[in-house]
Amino acid sequence: MTRAAPGTPPEIPGLVYRQPLGSGGYADVFLYEQQQPRMPVAVKVLKREGLTPSILRQFVEEANTMAQLADHPYIVQVFRSEQLADGGAYLVMKYYPPPNLATRAKRERLSVEEVLRTGIQLASAVETAHRAGIIHRDVKPANVLISQYGAPGLTDFGIAGRALGPEEHDEDVGVSVPWSPPEVLYGQSNGDARSDVYSLAATLWHLLVGRSPFEQPGGDNSAYALMPRIRATPVPQTGRADVPVSLERLLGHAMAKKPDARPQTAIDLARGLQAIEQEQRFARTPIVVLDESGHTTVADSTSRADPEEPDPDRTSVRAPRVTSPQALTPSPAANPTADTGVDDETQPATISGGALLAGVGVLVLILVGALVWAVGFRGGDDPTEASTGAPSASATVGGGGPVVDLPEQPLIDGRTVPGGVAFTWQYAGVRKGDYYRVRAAASEAAVPEAQVLTVRALPHTVKAANGQVVCAQVAVARAAGASSAYSAVKCLTGG
CATH class of the missing domain: 1.10.510.10 (Transferase(Phosphotransferase) domain 1)
Incomplete structure (x- = not known):
């Protein structure tokens, strides 16, 4: 093995250099061809210039870490690594063709x-x-x-x-x-x-x-x-x-x-x-x-024979199933192997009268809830939206009091105009009477602390000298007091 100058691919036994692949702050990556078995490999080589013990330690730890995780299909596989007598090191990895x-x-x-x-x-x-x-x-x-x-x-x-504890610190983290x-x-x-x-x-x-x-x-x-x-x-x-x-x-x-x-x-x-x-x-x-x-x-399976089986990697909400009162009492003849989660010797064969009443009460609540839902469904203003189950453009929040209609977060845009910047925005579910809260400042970081202006018409123009930066964001407000989240900040220069 010969000493390589910075940026020069080293000679590695069993590998033939083909071409450079890229260069980072402390290492170069080259394409080699492994001879036995013949296949392309990527070789990451430490640069000699600026090499420090800390960089070498990180390089060795990288090789060990990637080797530890090498079996994962979405982590680049490491084949081998070697430290050289002159202080350098290289890492042979699976080759992935560009681009990244x-x-x-x-x-x-x-x-x-x-x-x-x-x-x-x-x-x-x-x-x-x-x-x-x-x-x-x-x-x-x-x-x-x-x-x-x-x-x-x-x-x-x-x-x-490795994950560090709250009192630990690593000075070398970049x-x-x-x-x-x-x-x-x-x-x-x-x-x-x-x-x-x-x-x-x-x-x-x-x-x-x-x-x-x-x-x-x-x-x-x-x-x-x-x-x-x-x-x-x-x-x-x-x-x-x-x-x-x-x-x-x-x-x-x-x-x-x-x-x-x-x-x-x-x-x-x-x-x-x-x-x-x-x-x-x-x-x-x-x-x-x-x-x-x-x-x-x-961690999950894509082949589920029974579509009713719950998916362990998905949170879902299902409609309640209406059950007859008779179904609340287990029948040993109908289901002799039912697992109740309790030892059979201590579990009574029938449900007590109190439990039966509780079950009937749950049934009544379910039926009442279904009736209320049906009435609300039929009384909607938009029968097309209700029948298709399409999501509403705004959210409703209730807490025992009046229902609040929350607007969607707007998407802000703008353009340079003579003497300033004209901001516009759009959002789903526009309501009659909507108005807007706008805050603008000379920098993105200053926008959250800027004075809030009430705006009722678009576009909203902010005065600015030619080349002066103007940043703004907007929230949608409604007469009932509901307000959307503020939009992202948009920055433009005045004309």
């Missing part, structure tokens, strides 16, 4: 179905790592490779590590700012399962839009500009008409500013994505994780 997901998202518009499928597959990989006690810490589009069969492979565990959560960016956490959930959601948002969530096209997207947006600005809408509201909400939930407000595990996020697949009538993507004994297993 970051490049693909720039070149093409990924479908909602593909993003959902990819999200579930990556969540499976992340959950498996978490169950092994490993936090990835750098989930982002560039770290997701795609096999020749279209399956994603999560890679670059270079800053991954981050990729555009996809990192506020608590990591501002040093309140070294990363945990919930921070990986945030980064995975930010990655899916990126795949839908072609850029990271808080990046402003044509604006200042340096790390110092992004960090305050990530900390203070609401998660923006994707702006795609084909992205369902349920997916917008799930991504916003998973990118909540506070870790406790997010899905607490990657598998929780995967199940939310599965529910949206079902809602959109897409093919179901299975969740693949490690089981309790450390073996890879499918």
Whole structure:
């Protein structure tokens, strides 16, 4: 083995160099051909320039981490690793042809179905790592490779590590700012399962839009500009008409500013994505994780013979079944093997009179509820919507008092006009009498603290000098006092 200059592919026994694949901060990646058996492999080689003991330690830990998780179908497989006498090291991995997901998202518009499928597959990989006690810490589009069969492979565990306790700290943790959560960016956490959930959601948002969530096209997207947006600005809408509201909400939930407000595990996020697949009538993507004994297993099944069987990976609500009073009394002749969950010697063969009365009472409540539902159904203002079961454009909330009609969160847009910026917005379920609360400021971070203006007509123009930045967001309000959530912040320059 000869010493290689920085950026030069080393000579590796049994491998023949073919071409460069890419370069990162501390390593280069090359395509080699393995001779026995013959197949392409990717080789990650540490750069000699700037090599420190910390970088070498991270590189060794990356090899060990990826080898530990190598059996997972959505984690890039490691074949071998070696440290060299001159202080360098290399890592031989399964080859995934370019482009990675970051490049693909720039070149093409990924479908909602593909993003959902990819999200579930990556969540499976992340959950498996978490169950092994490993936090990835750098989930982002560039770290997701795609096999020749279209399956994603999560890679670059270079800053991954074991989950740390609340009193532990790792000074060597680096981050990729555009996809990192506020608590990591501002040093309140070294990363945990919930921070990986945030980064995975930010990655899916990126795949839908072609850029990271808080990046402003044509604006200042340096790390110092992004960090305050990530900390203070609401998660923006994707702006795609084909992205369902349920997916917008799930991504916003998973990118909540506070870790406790997010899905607490990657598998929780995967199940939310599965529910949206079902809602959109897409093919179901299975969740693949490690089981309790450390073996890879499918966490759910796509082949259910009985459609009435409950799906363990989906939360659902079913209509109550109306049961006759006679059915409340078990009959040993009709069901001699019924399992009551109680020892047969101590369980009475019949239900007591009190239990029977309680059962009849439940039946009456169910029938009354059904009658009330039917009356309300027939009395709706829109018989077409009621008969098809289409979701309402706004939500209703009741608490024993009057029903409140909550407007949908609006989608804000705008354009530069002479002397300022004209903002417009749209939302589903417009009601007569709707008005709007608008707040605008000279920067995105200042918008939440800006004075709120009541606006009743569109567009709303904010005065600004030529080239001056104006940022605004809007909420929909109704006469009854209900108000939507504020929109994402929109920033433009005055004309």
